[in-house]
Amino acid sequence: MxxxxxxxxxxxxxxxxxxxxxxxxxxxxxDAGTNVRIDSVSTTCQxxxxxxxxxxxxxxxxxxxxxxxxxxxxxxxxxxxxxxxxxxxxxxxxxxxxxxxxGEPLERHFAQPMAVDSRRVPAVEKVALARTLRERLAEGADRLIQSVAIVGDVHAEIVFVNRARRLSQELHRVRQIALGVFGDGTSQASLHGGFERIGGWDRHLVDGSLAHAYLDELRRDGPRVLGAPRLPDPGEHDCVFSGDFAGIFAHEAFGHGTEQDMFLKDRAKGAEFLGKPVASPLVRMYDDPSNGWAASYFFDDEGVLATPTEIIRDGLLTHGINDRYSAAALGARGLAVQKTANGRREAYDHKPYTRMTNTYFGAGDSSVDAMIASIRHGYYLRHPSNGMEDPKGWGIQLEGAMAEEIRDGRLTGTVYSPVVVTGSVPKLLHSVSMVGRDVVEASLGMCGKGYKEWVK
Missing domain, CATH: 3.30.160 (Double Stranded RNA Binding Domain)
Structure with a gap:
């Protein structure tokens, strides 16, 4: 129906x-959709x-x-x-x-456009795309001993009704992941890359082909992290984060830390710092469910229309994100709270929590080359894998697969793996001395809250 x-x-x-x-x-x-996975021994389409x-x-x-x-x-x-x-x-x-x-009275239907409706693409074509993706990863790859290709599509039809609003939306996105396992007989290393994008099946391609830069990066960097040692000098270092690494930093640094349902439970230190400096004046940070990235929607699961939220402006913590109840409850305590569209459910029968969407740093004016050139000795961090934050204590941990040495403003080619960044959120953010001019959509992955309640 x-x-x-x-x-x-x-x-x-x-x-x-x-x-x-x-x-x-x-x-x-x-919800509806398809997930195709191909490796050397099996093909599944479910x-x-x-x-x-x-x-x-x-x-x-x-x-x-x-x-x-x-x-x-x-x-x-x-x-x-x-x-x-x-x-x-x-x-x-x-x-x-x-x-x-x-909310204000509103009756409206929204839909994300699809040039090619993924639901109408035959399963055989989806399997063929995954097979081609796996072949593309293997082309010219050195010491690749196993590869996995995953392609899929996800669709959600959503309706929200209260006394003032009758809203419906159709959300569509595609997912593409390639994973390479590299080996030399004595050790193994794996790297993955890919994306999720709003839209239809055509969004898997670039100019009609699978000529994605991330595949080139996997082929280039997989053999480099194979057998790479750990950092010889753990401690404080000057680092440049790739766009993807900066994305996971933004998510962990002030995603969970500004979810205002945690303010009500006295489990977020960010509540003490609204209107105060928490970062370098170069830092701006946003959460935006309306910008067309992978976690975008037209309204949240409580019927609040999607709009961007400025979390940090010029180093000052300006706003948190909230659901309908946390915004109202904090307002009843006399706090000035801006309602945001961040009330989200994992599924229809799960309760809504305050959750992040597309959380990212605002653009600066520096190139990656300029940032590397500014460092006498440090590391360029790429290929992030996971992270975590303690909103109460404001500790953070980020993990990635690759740190390339920088010496006298140049990459030396020496690689270490894995790499872990840890420390205090404000200390790390206050240490930011340059911000890149290119904003990168780090679109893979999901986010859990309390090891549960997973959302995109």
Whole structure:
């Protein structure tokens, strides 16, 4: 059933719930897509894990009550509203200090465009693209002993309804990953690269082919990290981060640290630094679900329209990101809070949390060559793999596969692997002395919260 056709039933359910509760809403989602994986011994082509259903939400004045169902029809919506009304009758609505704003009235459908609809591409063509991707990685590769190619597409239909809003959106993106395992008989090393992009199947290609720069980088750097030693002089060093490494730094440094549901729980040190310097004056940082990158959408899972949030301006921490409840609760405490579109669910039957989207550093005016030339001795860090942050203590850890030595303003060709960056978030950000002019979309990966609640 078309989710948009259920909007009247959701609106009726919201009206029934608000006869007993000060605020109610409805959220429905249906995911679809394909994932193709090819290595030397197997080929798989599978649909993405099924996820389809809806959740009705009622705010009692002091707590949320939710009821979910995986049947997408008007009768199921009516039954689920009845179940939630029974719970409301048992719990009762309360006159709380926190009032939830439903937003300005709006009824609208949004859709991300696809030049080639991935859902209409035959499975045999998707498998063929993955096979070609694997072949492209192997072309001229030195000491490549295994390779894996992954291509896929993901689609989400989403509906949100409250007393003021009737919104729907169609989100589409493609995923492409190549992984190479390099070996010399005594040691092995692996590198991966790729991207996720908004749009249709055509977004897998560049000018009609798989001529992606990341494949050249994997072939070039895989043999270099093979057998590479660890850094001989661990400690504090001047470093240049590649665009991808800077992306994971932005995500970990002030993504989780400015999620304002953590402010309410006293689990984010960022709450103490709003309006204060946390970085070099060269640093600007943003979270933007509207810029067309892989984590983009038109409205969040609580019906708030997507807009950019400036997190750091000229080194000052200016704004956090929030969901509907954390924004209202902090406002009730007398704090000046700008509502942001960051209330996100992992799936239709998971509760919404404050979550990042596309988090990145603003552009500076330096080239990578100029940054390298400025360093007497240090390292150029590339191929990030993972990271973590402690929002309460403001510690951070980033890991990558490659650090190339810089000496007297030039790359020496000496490579170390792996590399780990660790320290205090403000100390690292205050140490920024140059910012690159090119903003890179680091689009692979997912983000968990508390080792769960994964979102793009």
């Amino acid at each position: 078309d989710l948009q056709s259920l909007v009247p039933a959701f609106a009726t359910a919201v009206e029934r719930l608000e006869a007993r509760a000060p605020y109610a809403s409805a959220y429905a989602r249906r 649909p993405v894990a099924p996820n389809a259903g809806f959740t009705l939400v009622a705010w009692t004045g002091s707590r949320f009550l939710e009821a979910s169902c995986d049947e997408l029809d008007a009768a199921a919506i009516d039954r689920t509203a009845g179940r939630l009304l029974e719970r409301l009758a048992a719990v009762g609505a309360e006159a709380g200090r926190v009032a939830l704003d439903p």
